[in-house]
Ligand code: MIC
């Protein structure tokens with residue numbers, strides 16, 4: 001039987017396990033990336049592991065998330081990351097160089113290699129034919145140290161793209177359509193592999209828009225073949241030597257197939273408050289728009305920006321609209337400045353932001369109360385923009401630019417002929433904002449500001465795990481609910497005790513207080529609990545507050561791994577109906593915890609308040625069982641190393 005693309009790359013990197021879907025495997029990691037908001041934790045953990053120099057082919061530390069620097073905290077974190085990176089053999093991408101995923105694609109991504117990143121949108125690298133996976137900082141720290149990355153062997157879903165996109169319809173509309181079909185849970189446990197005639201007409205940055213937002217499907221990753229289009233892109237980036245051809249075998253098998261006719265797609269939007277709440281622009285109608293934000297790791301490539309500049313050229317942004325644009329990288333911004341497109345944007349009234357995540361993670365540009373904000377980003381979870389009452393629609397750059405002029409959401413096809421934008425045959429290459437690591441570890445002193453606090457580490461599992469239900473939440477709870485991120489909180493990513501005071505507060509402002517008063521306890525969640533970001537703070541903050549287990553209908557992949565890494569037991573209801581029976585304040589106890597966790601996948605949890613047994617599942621590999629027993633990955637690794 002032939003192999004599909006995902007299986008080929010996995011096979012090439014397999015360290016342990018059998019390539020059977022649902023079984024734990026481990027793979028060798030060639031490249032890693034970190035960004036500043038998850039990076040401090042990743043490097044603190046790397047230091048705790050105690051390996052002097054990274055063992056990957058290339059590791060890069062980016063500063064792109066928190067660039068406001070409203071106080072010393074943030075600048076301190078940047079200094080820490082720069083010095084710790086230099087000491088341990090990691091390249092440092094300075095603030096201003098761009099959004100990690102955009103820069104990684106442009107300058108470092110190599111088809112066929114594996115990339116592990118402490119950011120959930122790491123799969124952007126799938127656009128260039130990498131197996132690029134998002135993970136918690138600790139997993140990335142282990143990978144930097146040369147350890148393999150453990151994951152469940154995914155199923156592979158083939159998405160066949162037929163035909164060709166019509167004018168004004170873009171790559172964003174393709175991934176919105178995939179989200180409409182598969183939903184935010186549809187990719188869990190799967191790699192999404194793109195195939196079909198239609199991919200030939202998609203450039204690498206367009207493919208990267210699709211693999212980037214594959215994160216919103218809950219997928220392990222998404223991947224495109226590496227073909228002539230990939231070669232052209234690498235050549236234009238001066239990296240033709242990095243190209244290899246990668247195709248699935250002709251008799252490759254897939255677990256699932258989805259077909260999409262590109263000719264039939266229309267401009268679409270994901271309506272508030274979920275990336276899978278997708279409708280055609282023509283169906284949504286001409287709603288009034290207050291803000292338009294163009295950029296983010298999904299849609300900030302040179303081509304995207306050129307389309308926007310051409311729509312704006314010679315026009316003026318509607319008086320009631322605030323338009324902000326953040327080009328994705330220094331390369332993109334330089335090219336826009338050199339060819340005059342930047343002037344077209346500015347003279348139309350766009351406010352240009354630095355090449356960073358910015359409004360996507362609530363770092364500024366929070367919309368007005370009840371405002372409608374159109375964003376070319378990938379997530380529109382409630383409150384993520386920084387304004388709880390804002391209504392965020394996720395759209396393509398074409399829809400965003402056209403609507404910024406019109407003042408209402410419009411189908412850009414109303415503007416007539418679509419702008420003609422083609423891939424440059426040469427990008428402007430200048431990597432002067434990438435600082436190479438020091439040749440010798442000893443030459444660098446790591447600088448640690450007062451905001452960098454020790455992170456919580458769990459203890460070995462006890463015989464009895466007991467406590468109260470501290471909170472009960474519904475389906476699709478995101479990491480933005482569990483550990484909110486915005487301009488006020490992002491500076492504290494290396495200060496878990498402070499962050500913990502805000503844990504789950506969007507769901508219940510009293511949660512941190514209650515958790516502390518009760519000496520910790522249990523969280524009850526619905527399905528797809530923990531979707532979204534890779535931030536392990538969504539596990540570390542509950543750990544700080546004494547949370548022992550989280551019981552849900554189902555988990556999102558990265559968050560579940562982060563809980564296990566923190567030694568918090570992820571349980572799922574064996575019988576989903578039991579979710580309805582558990583209430584806030586109920587006293588729960590897992591007797592003989594060690595024996596139960598070791599012995600069976602189905603455990604009995606007692607609800608003492610209701611005098612009822614709840615059957616729960618703990619779907620852990622043998623290694624994960626050992627991690628829970630040891631009290632998390634760090635303790636487990638230390639134990640392994642004696
Ligand atoms: C996000 O888009 O939510 C983030 C901010 O990039 C996160 C990482 C983080 O929380 O620092 C992600 O996607 O993993």
Ligand code: SF4
Pocket residue numbers: 065099119121296297298356357360361377378
């Ligand atoms: Fe940054 Fe937004 Fe991309 Fe996350 S999704 S990496 S915050 S641009």
